[in-house]
Amino acid sequence: xxxxxxxxxxxxxxxxxxxxxxxxxxxxxxxxxxxxxxxxxxxxxxxxxxxxxxxxxxxxxxxxxxxxxxxxxxxxxxxxxxxxxxxxxxxxxxxxxxxxxxxxxxxxxxxxxxxxxxxxxxxxxxxxxxxxxxxxxxxxxxxxxxxxxxxxxx
Amino acid sequence: xxxxxxxxxxxxxxxxxxxxxxxxxxxxxxxxxxxxxxxxxxxxxx
Numbered sequence: 001x002x003x004x005x006x007x008x009x010x011x012x013x014x015x016x017x018x019x020x021x022x023x024x025x026x027x028x029x030x031x032x033x034x035x036x037x038x039x040x041x042x043x044x045x046x047x048x049x050x051x052x053x054x055x056x057x058x059x060x061x062x063x064x065x066x067x068x069x070x071x072x073x074x075x076x077x078x079x080x081x082x083x084x085x086x087x088x089x090x091x092x093x094x095x096x097x098x099x100x101x102x103x104x105x106x107x108x109x110x111x112x113x114x115x116x117x118x119x120x121x122x123x124x125x126x127x128x129x130x131x132x133x134x135x136x137x138x139x140x141x142x143x144x145x146x147x148x149x150x151x152x153x154x
Numbered sequence: 155x156x157x158x159x160x161x162x163x164x165x166x167x168x169x170x171x172x173x174x175x176x177x178x179x180x181x182x183x184x185x186x187x188x189x190x191x192x193x194x195x196x197x198x199x200x
Contacts, residue, residue: 001170004168004170005170008167008168010165010167010168011166011167011170012159012162012163012166012168012169012170013169013170013171014169014170014172014176014180015170015172034156034158034159036155036159036183037183136172136176136179138159140166
């Protein structure tokens with residue numbers, strides 16, 4: 001969708017800040033993001049319930065964690081905030097909650113949570129919550145350009 | 155919504171909306187602002 005907004009300057013879109021936050025600099029620099037709806041959905045770090053104590057110890061000691069997530073940029077920000085070293089980020093397109101079971105090298109996951117039900121259903125526990133709330137925002141191209149841009153893609 | 159966004163909406167030929175629960179939230183906001191809601195997410199409004 002961000003690609004459409006860049007190519008069609010007569011377009012406005014509404015997306016979550018999680019989507020906007022993962023755009024590369026080339027894309028985000030061309031777009032304006034204005035939050036319009038605040039949600040209770042937020043980023044959280046979770047892991048296997050049996051591993052929570054170990055993950056907390058690693059974080060408090062500034063150790064290394066391998067994180068599975070759909071949000072690699074957010075994962076780097078969160079690692080800096082919590083003070084652990086991100087030894088690897090495994091980027092997944094979805095079903096992140098399955099990663100600790102399927103990929104042995106994964107220590108924890110970073111995902112968006114609302115009620116936390118998905119984590120519970122997969123026997124995962126939240127290790128760190130409220131790591132950034134999501135907003136839905138209006139997004140449009142900063143520099144409208146000309147109709148020639150539209151004609152070129154039609 | 156602020157005036158900048160309302161102006162953008164009035165000028166736009168296409169409005170893209172998200173999927174799922176967020177689509178409902180956006181649609182409610184558009185309706186309350188008197189904006190015609192796109193029939194499908196990601197479809198042209200006009």
